[in-house]
Amino acid sequence: MKKLITILVIFACFSCKNETKSNGKLNVVTTTTMITDLVENIGGEFVNVQGLMGSGVDPHLYKASEGDVTKLVEANVIFYNGLHLEGKLVEVFEKMGSATKTPIALGEELDKNTLIGSDYFASNYDPHVWFDIEYFKQFAKKVTQVLSEKNPENTDNFKANEAKYLAQLDELQKNIKATIETLPKEKRILVTAHDAFNYFGKAYNFEVVGLQGISTATEAGVQDVQQLSAFIIEKQIKAIFVESSVPKRTIEALQASVKSKGHEVEIGGTLYSDALGSTGTLEGSYIGMFEYNVNTIVNALK
Ligand SMILES: [Zn+2]
Incomplete structure (x- = not known):
C-alpha cells in the first residue's frame, strides 16, 4: 500500500509541475521579514519558507541576487508586500509571472479605498501597510487561503494556525492600545x-513626520532638515527616532540642527520600520517588533 502511495505521489508531482517539493512541503518564498514571519506562523511545519530579505535590509533598495532568482524559480508560492514597496524586485516578479506561479502581492489585496495615498510610489499608495494590525490580519487570511489552495491536505492545519495567530494579533492590538493610552494626545508626534x-499614526492618533519622505530612495535635503528642526522646537518634541533599516546619519543631522538653534532633542531609540530584528530575538517577530516599537516610542515621548 505504501509503495502504491509513493508511486501515486511521484506521478502526481509530474502532472502538477513540481507543486510540492521534498517531504510533500510547499516551497514558499517571501520578501520582507514581516511576511516571512507571517508565513512561518500560518504554514508552520507544513511548508518550507525562504525569506529573501534579512534583518536590517531596506526593501525599497533591495535588488535580487542570482541566488534569489533561483529560489524564486523553484518556489511553489511567492508572497510579497507589493504597492511598490519592493521597488527593484517588481521587474523580476513581472518577468516570472506564469499561470501556475503568479507572485502574490498581499498589499494589493487590500481595499484600496482605505489605503493612504502617496505620490512617491508608482502604486500611488503608501506601501507600509503592516503597521496597521488590521491589515496584517488580512494578510494572514490571504496567506491561509493561498496555502490551502496549493496544499489542500493541510487546510485544517493552516486554518488552525491562522486562528491561533489571529488571536495573538488581537491580543497585541489590545496591549498596544493600552500602552499608547498612557501617552497624552499632545505628545503623540513621531519624528523618524x-x-x-x-x-501607525492613523491607527493610534499620532502625527507622523518622516525626514526622508516615504521611500528611502530619496535623500533628505538641507532644507528638509532645517524645516523639521524648527518644527521640533516649536512643538517641544522630546525625542526623535532612528530606524534599523535606514542609515543613522539623517536623524543625527536633524539632532545637530536642533542643537545649533540652542535646543535639545534626544534620540529616543531605534525603531524597526521596514525590517524586523534578528531571528531568535523578541524584535525578530512581527508581534515582538510591534511591542518593542510602541514601548520605545511611548517611553521616549512621555
Ligand atoms: Zn519604507
Missing part, C-alpha cells in the same frame, strides 16, 4: 528617518 509610520 523616513515616512514608514503613517498607518
